[in-house]
Amino acid sequence: MIDEISKLARAAGQMMIDSHLKNNSVYTKEGKGNFTTDFDIKIQNFIKEELNKLIPDAAFIGEENGQDLNALKKLTFIVDPIDGTTNFIRNYRHSCVSICLMKDYMPYIGVVYNPYLDELFCAQINKGAYLNNKPIHVSENHLSDSVISFGASPYNTEKADQTFETAKILFNKAVDIRRCGSAALDICYVAAGRCDLYFEYILSPWDFAAASLILSQAGGIICTSGFNEIRYTEKCAVMAANRVILDEIKDLIIF
Ligand code: IPD
Numbered sequence: 710m711i712d713e714i715s716k717l718a719r720a721a722g723q724m725m726i727d728s729h730l731k732n733n734s735v736y737t738k739e740g741k742g743n744f745t746t747d748f749d750i751k752i753q754n755f756i757k758e759e760l761n762k763l764i765p766d767a768a769f770i771g772e773e774n775g776q777d778l779n780a781l782k783k784l785t786f787i788v789d790p791i792d793g794t795t796n797f798i799r800n801y802r803h804s805c806v807s808i809c810l811m812k813d814y815m816p817y818i819g820v821v822y823n824p825y826l827d828e829l830f831c832a833q834i835n836k837g838a839y840l841n842n843k844p845i846h847v848s849e850n851h852l853s854d855s856v857i858s859f860g861a862s863p864y865n866t867e868k869a870d871q872t873f874e875t876a877k878i879l880f881n882k883a884v885d886i887r888r889c890g891s892a893a894l895d896i897c898y899v900a901a902g903r904c905d906l907y908f909e910y911i912l913s914p915w916d917f918a919a920a921s922l923i924l925s926q927a928g929g930i931i932c933t934s935g936f937n938e939i940r941y942t943e944k945c946a947v948m949a950a951n952r953v954i955l956d957e958i959k960d961l962i963i964f
Pocket residue numbers: 772789791792793794795860861862863864889890891892893909911912913916
């Protein structure tokens with residue numbers, strides 16, 4: 710199944726690469742700077758149709774289709790057709806396809822594909838995490854040696870003060886900081902040891918479901934506010950980190 714889903718993610722990623730975006734195919738959604746495009750919709754429809762052929766009785770939750778998070782069934786696909794839509798619109802070339810198969814309400818298979826670098830991150834429960842078929846693992850860096858990434862919760866500006874306060878505290882203790890524009894890739898980068906900690910004060914399950922399994926299978930920890938266990942049925946704060954750094958920052962920031 711993981712191979713089938715990976716193949717599909719690659720095909721969807723190719724659609725992203727082949728797209729020719731026109732100004733009139735970009736639409737605004739609720740909140741500041743929240744966009745969708747004809748390609749977000751087209752790619753999601755393609756993924757939905759193909760996943761339905763793979764497991765016809767699985768439920769489907771996608772960012773672009775009403776998003777009833779309570780529609781979770783025993784088997785459910787949670788999909789973000791383009792994570793990093795603003796990057797996609799601006800041709801920033803840092804976006805991905807994210808597909809998670811949930812089983813018994815927990816991630817079972819996660820696939821995140823960045824077509825611009827041809828990088829496919831994937832994991833299956835209890836089987837480790839991989840980047841282009843090679844095992845990946847989180848770093849063991851301490852905060853003082855870390856590169857931190859974060860998301861700015863752009864559609865929820867009420868989170869801005871807290872976001873930038875936390876970013877400043879961490880920046881002052883770390884080597885440097887990043888804001889790259891795709892939460893799924895940010896979390897996968899922690900899984901691969903490219904960054905050491907990522908946080909964002911509000912995300913939706915399609916942003917983090919697949920990547921959360923890749924991270925935990927790579928030895929990392931994913932948690933929500935209060936450093937509590939993450940939930941997949943509602944929007945929530947997300948932190949992804951190696952264990953060392955997570956212990957070090959608990960008394961430094963409010964999360
Ligand atoms: C967004 C990206 C961004 C994050 C936002 C997400 P989208 O997803 O992951 O990095 O900061 O919170 O909503 O809208 O591009 O799919």
